[in-house]
Amino acid sequence: MDLKGRTVRAKYSFGCSTCVPNGCLLNPEGSRMIFFEECKNSSKTNLKIYTHLFYTCHLGEPAGYKQSEKIDIDLAWEKWNQLHQKGWTDVFYDYG
Secondary structure (H helix, E strand, O other), rough: EEEEOEEEEOOOOOOOOOOOOOOOOOOOOOOOEEEEOOOOOOOOOOOEEEEEEEEEOOOOOOOEEEEEEEEHHHHHHHHHHHHOOOOEEOOOOOOO
């Protein structure tokens, strides 16, 4: 986009500003599970999301911790959408 001779890049979010990716996704093989949760102490202008990745047992329940990340909201939405495109599905599991 050009604005008085300056190039301005639009920054788009994968979600809306009032919602965050929140919940749990299971991979197609049923071997990994990822939890998305809002970081409670992040500001609304710089919203952060925690992701927690687990190995799962044969019942599709967390069996072993792999890693956690703290990422910004745009990257979280991007990751959420990429995982859905790769076949990860929403599952209910009460993390915490």
